[in-house]
Amino acid sequence: MHLTVAQSVRSSVFLYPLGVWVAMAVLAVANGALREVVLVPRIGEYAGHVVSTVLLVAAILTVSGLFFANTPIEYTRVELLLVGVGWTALTVGFEFLVGHVEGTPVSETVAQYDVLAGQVWILVPLTLLVAPLLFGWVLAR
Template structure:
């Protein structure tokens, strides 16, 4: 007979495998939203609000978009997922986003590491840190929201 801890770990691995494909697809959609958000920031927000205002509004818009997408993801694919699994999905989204942001930003766009890190300087009014934090917790918060709603 299998130990209860082993059964729980098997269930979590099974749940994770079932959610991995949709989690990756959703992240790809979020990446597209983030790129579109950046284009919108540069083309529309920055000329009228300036760089600082555009950065703040763009960051807030993207965090709201992430939250909405997380609710849709959990509602469709992960309503019964364990807390650890939801945090793993959020962790995956966060790691993929940071890898894309820094990899693409540095190696494709040619930005220096200092420029890339500047968006995380909260003391300078840069609040981009809200995006990876939101990505990390969004699936868990979305699940709690949906469970309370029903």
């Protein structure tokens, strides 16, 4: 019997990763508070941005690694890829939603992703995208 991708993806396996994303979102908000209250006043705007991004990437890798090392669910590669895409989409969507609520122009939110301007924030969604495959498939073997 030949299964299509849609038939081989179990929708029930996405509930736990959604909860993991919520935990990572809480960590991201705490990280943002740390950046604004502690890092930026001590080391400046750009250095605070870089250090905060590195700390958040480390937190995402830690939480992802712990989740995939301890979950009883055996994810397929397609499911892991979809988890990463989901985490990334939720994060980018959250960023734009918060920006909209705060009255931040969309151009300013988009500018956070401009690597050529020295922005390193892109590392966060990239980490969210690859972490499930990294910990759920590559390192789990």
